Amino acid sequence: MNIDYRCLKQAIAAAAALLVLAACHPSEGGSTAITPTGLPSEGLIARVPLSDFAGIASTTLGSTVANPYEGQQQAIAEGKNLYVKLNCAGCHLYNGKGSMGPDLTDSYWRYGGTPANIYKSIFEGRPHGMPAWGRALPPEDIWKIVSYIESLGGSIKPDQYQAALQGDRPNEQIAPEVAAAAKAEETTAPGIAEALKASSSSTTAPAQASDTQATETSGANHAQGKQ
Amino acid sequence: MQTPPALSGFILVFVALVMTIGASNAQTPPASTPTTSTPATGGAKITLNVAPGDPPGEWHRAARDYANTRYSPLDQINAQNVANLKVAWTFSDGTHNGHEAAPLVIDNTMYLVTPFPNVAYALDLTKAGVPIKWTFEPNPAPLATGKACCDTVNRGGVYVNGKIIYNLLDDHTVAVDAKTGKEVWRTKMGNVENGETMTMAPFAVGNKVYVGNSGGELGVWGYLAALDVDTGKELWRAYSTGTDEQVRIGSDFKPFYSWMKGKDLGKTSWPAGMWKHGGGAVWAWVSYDPDLNLIYYGTSNPGPRVPAQRPGYNLWTSTVFARDANTGMARWAYQFTPHDQWDYDGVNEDVLMDATIDGKARKVLVHFDRNAYAYTIDRATGEVLVAAPFAYLNWSTGIDMKTGMPVVNPAMEPKPNIKLSNVCPPDIGGKDWQPSAVSPRTGLIYAGIFNICMDVTDHPQSYIAGTPYDGMEMQRHPAPGGNWGEFMAWNPATGKKSWTIKEKFMTMSGVLATAGDVVFYGTADGWFRGVDARSGKVLWSYKLGSGVIGQPITYLGPDKKQYVAVYSGVGGAAMVSSKMKGFPPRGSTLYVFSINGESPHSAAGMLTTEGGAAAAEPDATVSGRR
Numbered sequence: 001m002n003i004d005y006r007c008l009k010q011a012i013a014a015a016a017a018l019l020v021l022a023a024c025h026p027s028e029g030g031s032t033a034i035t036p037t038g039l040p041s042e043g044l045i046a047r048v049p050l051s052d053f054a055g056i057a058s059t060t061l062g063s064t065v066a067n068p069y070e071g072q073q074q075a076i077a078e079g080k081n082l083y084v085k086l087n088c089a090g091c092h093l094y095n096g097k098g099s100m101g102p103d104l105t106d107s108y109w110r111y112g113g114t115p116a117n118i119y120k121s122i123f124e125g126r127p128h129g130m131p132a133w134g135r136a137l138p139p140e141d142i143w144k145i146v147s148y149i150e151s152l153g154g155s156i157k158p159d160q161y162q163a164a165l166q167g168d169r170p171n172e173q174i175a176p177e178v179a180a181a182a183k184a185e186e187t188t189a190p191g192i193a194e195a196l197k198a199s200s201s202s203t204t205a206p207a208q209a210s211d212t213q214a215t216e217t218s219g220a221n222h223a224q225g226k227q
Numbered sequence: 228m229q230t231p232p233a234l235s236g237f238i239l240v241f242v243a244l245v246m247t248i249g250a251s252n253a254q255t256p257p258a259s260t261p262t263t264s265t266p267a268t269g270g271a272k273i274t275l276n277v278a279p280g281d282p283p284g285e286w287h288r289a290a291r292d293y294a295n296t297r298y299s300p301l302d303q304i305n306a307q308n309v310a311n312l313k314v315a316w317t318f319s320d321g322t323h324n325g326h327e328a329a330p331l332v333i334d335n336t337m338y339l340v341t342p343f344p345n346v347a348y349a350l351d352l353t354k355a356g357v358p359i360k361w362t363f364e365p366n367p368a369p370l371a372t373g374k375a376c377c378d379t380v381n382r383g384g385v386y387v388n389g390k391i392i393y394n395l396l397d398d399h400t401v402a403v404d405a406k407t408g409k410e411v412w413r414t415k416m417g418n419v420e421n422g423e424t425m426t427m428a429p430f431a432v433g434n435k436v437y438v439g440n441s442g443g444e445l446g447v448w449g450y451l452a453a454l455d456v457d458t459g460k461e462l463w464r465a466y467s468t469g470t471d472e473q474v475r476i477g478s479d480f481k482p483f484y485s486w487m488k489g490k491d492l493g494k495t496s497w498p499a500g501m502w503k504h505g506g507g508a509v510w511a512w513v514s515y516d517p518d519l520n521l522i523y524y525g526t527s528n529p530g531p532r533v534p535a536q537r538p539g540y541n542l543w544t545s546t547v548f549a550r551d552a553n554t555g556m557a558r559w560a561y562q563f564t565p566h567d568q569w570d571y572d573g574v575n576e577d578v579l580m581d582a583t584i585d586g587k588a589r590k591v592l593v594h595f596d597r598n599a600y601a602y603t604i605d606r607a608t609g610e611v612l613v614a615a616p617f618a619y620l621n622w623s624t625g626i627d628m629k630t631g632m633p634v635v636n637p638a639m640e641p642k643p644n645i646k647l648s649n650v651c652p653p654d655i656g657g658k659d660w661q662p663s664a665v666s667p668r669t670g671l672i673y674a675g676i677f678n679i680c681m682d683v684t685d686h687p688q689s690y691i692a693g694t695p696y697d698g699m700e701m702q703r704h705p706a707p708g709g710n711w712g713e714f715m716a717w718n719p720a721t722g723k724k725s726w727t728i729k730e731k732f733m734t735m736s737g738v739l740a741t742a743g744d745v746v747f748y749g750t751a752d753g754w755f756r757g758v759d760a761r762s763g764k765v766l767w768s769y770k771l772g773s774g775v776i777g778q779p780i781t782y783l784g785p786d787k788k789q790y791v792a793v794y795s796g797v798g799g800a801a802m803v804s805s806k807m808k809g810f811p812p813r814g815s816t817l818y819v820f821s822i823n824g825e826s827p828h829s830a831a832g833m834l835t836t837e838g839g840a841a842a843a844e845p846d847a848t849v850s851g852r853r
Binding site for chain 1: 369370371372373374375376377444684686688689691693694695696697698700
């Protein structure tokens with residue numbers, strides 16, 4: 001994947017991560033991340049990570065996309081209807097407790113449990129049997145299904161994205177050293193820039209050299225911006 | 228002598244039996260092939276054809292013989308010494324889904340097939356520690372794990388012409404050279420994206436190996452196919468629904484009952500077009516009668532599981548077929564559950580025997596159906612000779628013996644979107660796929676059965692490829708009595724139980740019957756038991772690391788001593804009871820027992836591993852977490 005580190009950095013630096021990210025994405029074609037229908041754009045959703053960021057210890061990026069139908073009873077009801085009609089219940093059961101597919105009512109999410117993560121799992125499918133519904137359903141319907149799943153109580157709130165990654169639970173104790181480190185937000189280790197620099201000094205074929213150079217440049221920018 | 232903690236409750240029995248053994252000869256040679264019967268009290272007069280006559284100390288196919296008897300002529304382990312069984316050796320295969328397979332033993336080598344990712348192992352029984360001889364990793368597609376309805380199980384392989392042949396969950400059949408562990412051929416049998424999977428143990432006769440698909444809950448088109456053993460080339464495929472041509476029904480098809488006679492019933496007994504996704508998967512057992520040259524097997528439930536969507540008999544689902552073993556052409560069929568409304572697959576084993584019924588010698592097949600009726604059927608004609616309930620049921624009030632049709636209790640017919648309580652048995656039946664065993668010495672057939680009911684709500688479905696075409700919302704709970712399981716001895720001539728053992732947990736293991744008059748079975752909570760074949764008295768119980776849903780076998784080691792082997796690894800349909808207190812964790816261990824645990828595989832002193840290959844390190848990721 002070709003990561004545009006400069007954009008990423010801007011997004012992190014700016015509190016309004018949604019807008020900047022969208023503006024930086026060449027295929028986005030607009031200056032806003034909110035589509036005319038009020039839904040998060042496909043490009044924005046695509047950038048929601050499934051894991052931790054390489055080289056970045058803390059970021060809010062995973063938390064930025066909320067379900068546009070969050071808590072709306074009508075959407076939940078429509079989502080439930082879709083869940084049954086589209087045979088979701090055949091795998092995840094009518095109570096969402098799982099059988100062929102995973103339990104959707106707990107806090108264990110192999111592919112992430114934030115609304116955006118769940119949206120992506122439905123849209124993209126998952127390799128152990130979950131079909132991809134992105135071609136079959138409009139985004140509105142997928143978000144409604146996400147609403148229904150959220151209503152089952154087991155998903156993860158967007159702002160708990162990193163806490164879930166780290167296995168945190170409400171009301172847990174935090175060792176003082178860990179709490180102090182967590183206050184230093186947006187911390188980035190210089191490791192990636194160093195690694196890329198190191199690779200540029202190695203012998204490469206001419207055709208690959210320019211690619212390496214370009215990567216190194218963005219990597220350098222990234223590291224530079226940290227200071 | 229140390230007694231394992233699990234046996235502490237049996238010390239009194241144990242000591243008593245040790246004393247008995249002192250006075251008896253525990254090392255009698257293997258009995259010759261039995262053919263005649265000395266009925267136990269309550270037993271029938273029966274004869275078994277144990278073709279193809281494999282060596283008594285070996286196990287070449289899941290059911291041991293063509294007739295699906297799971298009867299071993301070995302008798303070193305008997306009612307007098309079975310209490311001395313202890314673990315001789317174990318093998319953990321590192322996969323933790325349901326372990327439903329039977330090990331195979333050929334020429335001092337044991338062959339295992341694991342659940343997904345369907346690794347095959349050859350273990351060298353001649354060496355200390357039973358090391359791995361070869362490891363075969365077929366790497367099936369992970370997508371299959373989420374298309375299999377009921378865990379990513381596999382029911383084992385078959386040994387034929389120097390090859391181990393088995394099915395992969397992703398719809399491929401593979402043949403592996405038994406000596407080298409190298410793939411000989413691989414045949415794609417279906418498209419896993421359509422919800423089709425394969426879990427059955429292939430069945431082989433001559434140069435043909437028979438395989439079928441799984442996926443009755445996902446709207447597959449069920450079939451049984453014959454492949455060439457040496458090349459893997461498909462020779463024919465007989466579908467379970469569709470036109471007569473597709474079902475391989477021709478002019479010599481003669482069902483016993485008139486309501487199964489007519490043209491293209493596999494198509495016309497459905498609403499227009501619905502047969503195409505009508506299920507009838509073939510995911511369990513095949514048996515073979517060499518004299519009649521017929522194979523027998525059953526088909527799964529119809530799809531979707533909401534009966535209101537598919538008025539009609541839904542032929543040929545929930546049906547037993549008799550087919551010409553060479554051509555695959557159907558000779559007769561019998562539908563156990565016309566227009567199945569409860570998910571009563573007809574796939575359970577058909578055990579072939581010759582029995583005296585009402586004073587007449589009959590060639591029969593005996594079948595414990597999911598619908599909780601046990602059938603004794605004339606296997607030449609398809610006539611039902613005996614039909615009697617073996618487990619608690621309320622969906623039917625009996626079988627009309629003139630037509631062979633069950634009489635349905637209208638109160639237990641589900642209607643869309645209305646919750647119906649206490650329907651018995653539930654979807655997984657009065658008995659599921661777990662195969663029974665028969666002893667010609669006692670005239671009894673032994674089976675692990677269920678005592679379960681369900682509350683069910685039907686939700687009408689649309690067919691969406693790759694998703695469940697199902698629609699049953701269920702809660703299962705024990706039937707009257709409170710026990711989930713039961714192990715019984717059944718008289719196939721009279722349709723009566725000779726004795727029974729109630730089990731708190733589900734009994735979903737295969738059964739092994741032996742000439743030592745000991746019968747073996749396991750429970751979902753991990754007890755492996757040896758039972759007196761005549762009286763039903765439990766002589767030995769051993770608690771394994773996980774629940775037993777595998778198929779026990781017995782063999783002779785290189786030391787010519789008798790061993791009993793079984794997988795411990797709960798999963799599959801037994802997970803419907805996984806919230807019971809005491810339900811065990813999943814597991815992956817093969818346990819092998821011998822008298823006093825003696826074997827050449829363990830001893831005092833420094834033994835080391837002389838293996839031929841390293842184990843696989845399979846991706847442990849699974850579809851669900853239950």
